[in-house]
Amino acid sequence: MTYKILLDKVSVEYRIPSERIGTLKEYVIRLAQGRVSHRKFFALNNISLKIESGEVFGLIGHNGAGKSTMLKLIARVLTPTHGRIEVLGKVSPLLELGAGFHPELSGRENVFLNGALLGYSHKEMNEKLGSIIEFSGIPDFIDAPMRTYSSGMWARLGFAVATVTRPDVLLVDEVLAVGDEAFQQKCFERIDRFQNEGTTIILVTHSMETIMAMCHQVAWIDHGNLKFVGNPHKAVEYYRGLA
Secondary structure, three states, X not given: OOEEEEEEEEEEEEEEEOOOOOOHHHHHHHHXXXXXXXXXXEEEEEEEEEEEOOOEEEEEOOOOOOHHHHHHHHOOOOOOOEEEEEEOOOEEEEOOOOOOOOOOOEHHHHHHHHHHHOOOOHHHHHHHHHHHHHHXXXXXXXXXXXHHOOHHHHHHHHHHHHOOOOOOEEEEEXXXXXXXXXXXXXXXXXXXXXXXXXXXXXXXXXXXXXXXXXOOEEEEEEOOEEEEXXXXXXXXXXXXXXX
């Protein structure tokens, strides 16, 4: 197999004030006076990883460990401060379903809006519209404003749009926690089909059972540092402090 994703000594570094400053005005004044000191904070610190084509790769760690930062790098939303990252092929990020939806527009209008944000033409989205509505399971509400949708309906439509075509790389970040059990099963079946057809999948979830059942390899990240990468069961043992 050839790699789909390569991270070579990747770091994401932020500079944050060493002390708390109450207001923006106070910060600007103190900055002009040279009275603001900063410290470095690494959201990711010197990470090297290779993810193979067609692999289901899990990321585990506590909240704030750096998992979402890594997904944003792979999605090309962020660029690393140090190191290099290579991603081969089209990426579909399921980081926040329906993040590009407008609550005052109808579901149908938002399908075209979200499709445009994902790089599809109006003609392409028109051809895909029927399958999107069918998969989402909300045909009776497709012309209602999205502000009338429940969070589950919002997620259904967001997932249907983001996965209407098979991507080369699929990023899944806890999005399947929303929605009823039957729809979650539909989502997992689609993800499983993508994987069987060659899609590389990066999965972030707090469900260790899902990690052990679905992943070929798992990386454990803690406070921006890569602690372990390899066998899913071993990664979960280390994460839980059992090994």
